[in-house]
Amino acid sequence: MTRDGSASNNLPKPLWLCAELTYACPLQCPYCSNPVDFSRQRDTLKTGDWIRVLREARLMGAVQLGFSGGEPLLRRDLEAMVAEGRRLGYYTNLITSAAGLGEERLKALKQAGLDHIQISFQASSRALSDFMAGTEIFEHKLAAARLVKQYGYDIVLNFVVYRDNIDQIDLMLEMAGEVGADYVELANVQYYGWALLNRDRLLPTREQLQRAEAIAHEYQERWKGRMRVFYVIPDYYEERPKACMNGWGSIFLTVAPDGVALPCQAARQLPGIEFPNVRDHSVDWIWNESPAFNRFRGFDWMKEPCRGCPERFKDFGGCRCQAYMLTGDAANTDPVCSLAPRHDVVLSAIATANAAASADDGKRDPRRQDPAVIFRNARNSAKLSA
Amino acid sequence: MAVPDRDTVLVVSSKFRLQWEPAQQAYVLLYAEGMIKLNSSAAEVLKRLDGTRTLAAVIDDLQRQFPKAAVENDVKEFVNVAHDQGWISFKQPA
Numbered sequence: 001m002t003r004d005g006s007a008s009n010n011l012p013k014p015l016w017l018c019a020e021l022t023y024a025c026p027l028q029c030p031y032c033s034n035p036v037d038f039s040r041q042r043d044t045l046k047t048g049d050w051i052r053v054l055r056e057a058r059l060m061g062a063v064q065l066g067f068s069g070g071e072p073l074l075r076r077d078l079e080a081m082v083a084e085g086r087r088l089g090y091y092t093n094l095i096t097s098a099a100g101l102g103e104e105r106l107k108a109l110k111q112a113g114l115d116h117i118q119i120s121f122q123a124s125s126r127a128l129s130d131f132m133a134g135t136e137i138f139e140h141k142l143a144a145a146r147l148v149k150q151y152g153y154d155i156v157l158n159f160v161v162y163r164d165n166i167d168q169i170d171l172m173l174e175m176a177g178e179v180g181a182d183y184v185e186l187a188n189v190q191y192y193g194w195a196l197l198n199r200d201r202l203l204p205t206r207e208q209l210q211r212a213e214a215i216a217h218e219y220q221e222r223w224k225g226r227m228r229v230f231y232v233i234p235d236y237y238e239e240r241p242k243a244c245m246n247g248w249g250s251i252f253l254t255v256a257p258d259g260v261a262l263p264c265q266a267a268r269q270l271p272g273i274e275f276p277n278v279r280d281h282s283v284d285w286i287w288n289e290s291p292a293f294n295r296f297r298g299f300d301w302m303k304e305p306c307r308g309c310p311e312r313f314k315d316f317g318g319c320r321c322q323a324y325m326l327t328g329d330a331a332n333t334d335p336v337c338s339l340a341p342r343h344d345v346v347l348s349a350i351a352t353a354n355a356a357a358s359a360d361d362g363k364r365d366p367r368r369q370d371p372a373v374i375f376r377n378a379r380n381s382a383k384l385s386a
Numbered sequence: 387m388a389v390p391d392r393d394t395v396l397v398v399s400s401k402f403r404l405q406w407e408p409a410q411q412a413y414v415l416l417y418a419e420g421m422i423k424l425n426s427s428a429a430e431v432l433k434r435l436d437g438t439r440t441l442a443a444v445i446d447d448l449q450r451q452f453p454k455a456a457v458e459n460d461v462k463e464f465v466n467v468a469h470d471q472g473w474i475s476f477k478q479p480a
């Protein structure tokens with residue numbers, strides 16, 4: 001993240017702190033990356049705990065602070081945390097579905113010093129958007145996007161992209177143009193948490209992807225200087241894995257609603273690693289000393305083929321959580337890599353999704369498609385984690 | 387080169403925040419997607435952009451502080467780059 005190479009020392013610093021303030025959310029997106037068993041975590045951190053975490057991480061060099069969730073606006077103390085974050089010198093970001101983002105709240109957040117707001121969208125049409133969100137919220141999101149501009153913020157929209165909406169990328173971009181967005185992210189679903197459960201339903205086909213990418217690039221050219229368009233491909237279709245989190249314990253620190261500290265949002269599920277809780281330990285100990293944060297630091301933990309691969313300095317062997325989810329061992333090469341011994345699991349996931357997609361063909365109503373969508377809500381969470 | 391007139395007011399763009407970062411022992415520009423660590427000469431220029439200073443004022447001020455340096459050229463070169471990157475914007479004097 002720093003563009004200048006002249007680092008003062010080489011010890012990793014938690015430059016990005018992601019505060020997942022709550023797992024509660026009025027929406028039910030089936031691509032949500034929250035843990036499937038989120039309904040089991042009830043004991044959320046109090047304001048004072050969060051503020052201590054903010055202070056400790058800042059002393060260690062954290063500069064970016066993201067408030068996410070769940071829906072962070074559900075916490076009434078959000079403004080207090082933003083104010084403290086800003087006072088400490090963080091760049092404060094709110095990552096929201098816009099549920100609960102009205103004028104009063106926005107005014108208070110602005111006053112507290114919030115720097116940046118990103119609003120997520122499910123689709124460009126009300127019907128599909130409200131279906132995926134599991135609630136009627138599309139019109140409100142549009143209104144909220146326009147409102148943030150009035151308060152001097154950039155309009156930053158994040159469209160989550162999946163099989164049922166990827167063919168409408170041009171409509172998403174037109175919609176973004178209509179509300180006067182400054183920045184649009186078209187982010188293909190990453191398959192963690194609920195998204196993995198719904199993968200056969202969400203993963204686009206290769207043809208869909210190619211078309212979408214071409215359209216995204218066309219708009220990037222067309223809107224140069226007016227709106228920035230950022231397109232995130234789904235790693236399943238890549239030959240090489242993503243440099244996940246820029247390496248384990250390298251720049252990212254996530255704190256879950258109950259205080260568990262994680263190198264990334266999805267890591268909690270990894271077996272055999274005890275992730276420390278900010279209630280029991282200082283952020284300094286967690287980041288520098290804890291076995292969990294040191295588990296996959298550096299390169300010594302790697303197996304072949306990563307261990308001897310020249311590309312390991314670039315991609316760090318990919319994502320530990322993906323390696324675990326798809327191969328059963330977090331120390332394996334991310335199976336997205338075409339050199340991975342278990343690359344076959346990714347190929348077969350692609351084949352399954354493509355077969356499901358051609359079976360859908362012509363049935364445009366998302367409700368009628370197979371397999372059925374599993375919505376992210378407390379009822380399904382309780383059922384699935386029983 | 388996008389070097390403005392000497393009486394143009396230079397300001398740090400609203401998308402960026404300039405601050406001293408103790409952990410980096412450097413001035414940085416913070417923005418939504420990350421952080422740009424500044425070398426000392428870039429920092430010396432940006433620190434002076436308080437919303438009222440013109441290009442000429444910045445140059446004069448720096449020349450006073452660093453009498454031996456070729457300030458004018460360095461500042462103009464940096465202003466050009468910083469504007470291209472969107473770090474600063476130009477305001478015409480009122």
Ligand code: SF4
Nearest residue numbers: 025027029032070097
């Ligand atoms: S992805 Fe959807 S359900 Fe999950 S936290 Fe965000 S808005 Fe809520």
Ligand code: SF4
Nearest residue numbers: 306309311312317337
């Ligand atoms: S083998 Fe490992 S290090 Fe090499 S490209 Fe694949 S994931 Fe990266």
